[in-house]
Amino acid sequence: MTYQHHTHLPHTAEERRRMLETIGVSSVEELFQVIPETLRSEELPLRSGLSEMETRVQIERLAANNRVWGGSGFLGAGCYNHYIPSAVRSLASRSEFTTAYTPYQAEVSQGTLRHIFEFQTVITQLTELEVANASLYDGASAAAEAAFLALRQTGRNHIVLSAGLHPETIQTVETYASGPGAGVERIPLDRETGRTTTLTSNSGTLEEAGVLIIQQPNFFGVIEDIASHARAAHEAGALLVVVQNPITLGVLSPPGAEGADIAVGDLQPFGNPASFGGPSAGYLACHQDLLRQLPGRLVGETLDADGRRCYTLTLQAREQHIRRSRATSNICSNQALNALTATIYLALLGPEALHRVGEICLRRAHHLCVALASIPDIERLYSAPFFHEFALTVRGGAGNFVERMREKGIDPGVHLRRFYPGSEETILVAVTEVNTPADLARYVEAASQVMPALRSKEPAERTR
C-alpha cells in the first residue's frame, strides 16, 4: 500500500477499512468481482508514479526541447502570434472558471453563464449578425457545422466552397460531409488576383448547393469580395458562410453587413496562445431565422424566482441530451474557457484597440511585403489587396529559403509545399503586432543576404 499517501488520494488505510465495513464487503477487490475473471488486468503496464518535483522536471525538459521564435517568427496560416495581455491570462485561469463544469445548475453557475452571454453578445456585435452560440471546437469544425446548418435549412445536400479556404478547413468539412454523403465541390481562385472566382447564376455550380463557403481573408491572405459571393449564393437559393479571422473585424466590413447568412471563425487570435494548434475555440453567428437550426449551447436571459435578472442555458431542445438522434449536432463540451479568454480580450481592447491592432498588423505586413518584393526574385504570388498575411514566390526554392533564413534567426513563413504538393517556390508570411519594426528590418536584411546565395544554387532545389 505505497499509495495510501498518494497526494491526490486523501483516504487513509483506516478510512478505507471503515468504508468497506459500511458497504459490507471485506476488501476493495470484492467490489470489482462483477468484472469477469478472464477480463481482469494484472497490472497497468506503466511506470510507477513520480513526485510533483520529478514530474515538473520531466515535463520542463520536454518544453525546453522546443524552440520558440517570438517576434522572429512569421508563421500564420490559421494560427497567429498575437500579444496576450496579462489580465486575460490571469482572469481566465481563475479556478472558479477553470474547474467548473457546464453550467447545468444555473443558480451556482452565474459566472459562467454571464460570461457566455457576454461572449454571444460580442460575437454578434463583431459580425453584425443577430445570434451567436456559446462556441464550437475551432474554426475548421465551426465551418463544417455551419455547412450542415445551411444544408438543414435549405434541404439540399451539396456544399460548394472556395479553394481559398484553409486546406485543413476543407479537409474537416470533407470529413464531416462523408457521413451523410454530402457533396463537396471547390471553386478555384483567380490566378492573377488570388480571389475566389465569383460564380454567376448560370454557371450551374450553385444549382444544387445549399451552401457556399468563403474565407475572409482567404488562406493566402487575400481579401475577398464577400458581397458578390452573397449575391451569387442567394440567387441560387444557397446560404453564404463566411469563415473570418476575427482580428480583421475591427477594420473590415463585418460579414453580416456584406450579406453572409452565417459567420464562423477561429478565436485563437483573441488572447488564446498558439499552444501548438490548440485549444482555441470556434465562433458561429447567424441570422435570427436560423436559430432553431443552430448547433451547440446557448445562454439566455430570464428572471429568477425573486424576479431578478439571471441567465440560463436555453433552447436545449436542439441539443443531443434532449433531442438525442434528432439533435442539430452531437456537440456537448465546447471550448468555454477559450471563449471566455476571447471575451476578456475583447473587453480589454474595446472597439478602438481592436481597430488599432488590425491597423498595426496591416501596416507592418504591407511594409514587410513591399520591402521583400523589392528584393530580386521575390514577388507576391497574388495581386489583390491583403490584410496581414501574404504569399510570396521565392525563385530558387522556398525550401532553401526557409532553411537559410532559419539559420539567420528568422522563421520566415509557412512553406506551402506542405499543403500543395509541387508548390516549391511559395511561402505564406504573416505579420502581427508582435513582429516589431526591428524584427521586420532583420527579416529584410537576412532575405537580401540569402537570396543571392540561393540564385547561385538555381535551378535544382536541394532535397533534404
Added chain:
Amino acid sequence: MMGTTEDRMGIQKLIFQKSYPGQGGLAFPEDGVESVAVEKLLPGIALRDRPPSLPEVAEPQIVRHYTRLSHLNYAVDTGFYPLGSCTMKYNPKLNDELAGLSGFSALHPYQDPKDVQGALQVMWELEQALLAITGMERMSLQPAAGAHGELAGILMIRAYHLDHGGEYRDTVIVPDSAHGTNLATAAMAGFSVQEISSSERGTIDPAILAAALSERTAAVMLTNPNTLGLFEEDILEISRLVHEAGALLYYDGANLNAIMGKARPGDMGMDVVHLNLHKTFSTPHGGGGPGAGPVGVSRSLEPYLPLPLVKVEEESGGDITFSMDYDRPQSIGRMKAFYGNVGVLIRAHAYILRMGAEGLTQASEDAVLNANYLRARLRDAYHIPYDSTCMHEFVASTAHQKKQGVTTKDVAKRLLDFRMHAPTVYFPLIVPEAMMIEPTESEDLATLDEFVDAMLQIDQEASTDPDRVRTAPHSTPVRRPDETRAARHPILRWTPEDTE
C-alpha cells in the same frame, strides 16, 4: 461563492453596462513603420463603417468584473461536485503550470519538426500511456472533446464497412441508457439509430441484443460501466455476438475512471474507444471545455484514424526523432485544424506520469469505494432502483420523496444550499426522477459524510417541510431561473435597450 447581498449591489451588471465611451483596457505601441491610411492600403475594399459596440472599460474595472463573476461560480476547487458521468475529480495545479510553459504555449503548429520535438514527444508518450491503459492498438489525440472523438470513431466504422463490402450496414444500436451524444453522433455520421431496452438488472441482455443485430448493423455503442454505474457482466458474450454479426463494438470512455488497472476496453473486444481526458485524466472542464477526446482503435481500424498521427523514427546514431505522419491514404481525414487540444494533452500526460500504474489503479479503486460507500449510506432514505455493487457511480431516485411532492429537481436545488453541487439529474432516461451520483476518488471521508448528512436532512425536510425543498435554493446568488420564459422569448445577447 458570494451571497445575495453582493449580488444586489450591482454584480448583476454585464460588462457592457460598465462601459464608458473613451475608456479602454489595452493600448498598443506605435506602428513603427509608415502610417499609411488603411483606405490606401486596401483600395476598393469594404471597410467597417461604424465600430462594433464593444465595451469600453479600463483594466481595473475589467479585472474586478470578471473576478466577481468567478465568485458566482461553483467549481471543483470550491466544493464537492458529484456530477454523474462527468468525473469531476481534482485538477492538479502543477499541470496548468506545465501546459502554460512558453516552450509549449508559444509553439506554432507549422514550425519545423526540429523545433517541436518536445511537444511531439509529449503526444507520443501520452498516446503510448493511453494505449497501455485501454489495450488498444493506436490512438489519435486530435478530437477536441468526447463527442468529437465519437464522431471520428463512427466515421472510422463507416469507412471500415465500406472497405469490407458492408455498405448496406446503415444502423447503429445503442442501449436505452446511452448518453445522448451516442445517438446524435450516429445520426450525424449518416446512420439510423436503433435503441434496445436494458434488462431488469439494468444491463444489456445478450438475448435482446442478439435479436436486434442484423446484417444492417454497423456498430453497437456502449459504455462500460454503463450509465447506471453497472459493469456489463456479459460484455464478452456481447462482443462475440456483435462480431459474429459482422458489426463493430464502440466504447464510450466517459466511465473509464471506474476500471483503470482493473479491465481494459481492448480486452473486452472493443474496436473503437474514445476517452475524455477532461474526465478520467484530470484536465479542468473549463465551464464546458476545452476537453480532449482521443479516439483509439483495434488493429483492423488503424488505417482509418484521423490525420495526422505522431510518428517516431530511430536514426542511425540511435537518436529518436518524432514527426507527423500524413501518409495514411485510408484515413477518414481531419476532425479539426492542427493536432488537437495540445494544452489539454500536456496536462493529461503530467497527470499520468505523476499517478503512475499504482496511482491510477488506486484512483479507480477509491472512486468505486466512494460510490459504494455513498450508495450504502443513502439506500435507506432514497430509492436505488438497481441496488447492486456499483462501479464509480450509481443512480438513486426520489421515488420515496415524490409522495411528499418533492422531485429530483427539488432535491438537487436544495443541495446547492448546502454548498454542494447537484448530481446529474433526470439521466439515464430509463430511471424516473434519476439522480446520478459520482463522487470521484478526490474526496475525503469527511466530505462524503457531509454529503450524506445533507441528503438525509433533505429527505427529512421532504416530510417535515416540503416547501423548503420545493422552493430551494434559498442561499445562492440567484434563485431558480424561469426557464420557460427564457425559451419562449429568447434573449440571447445584450442590447443597449436592455438595462435595468
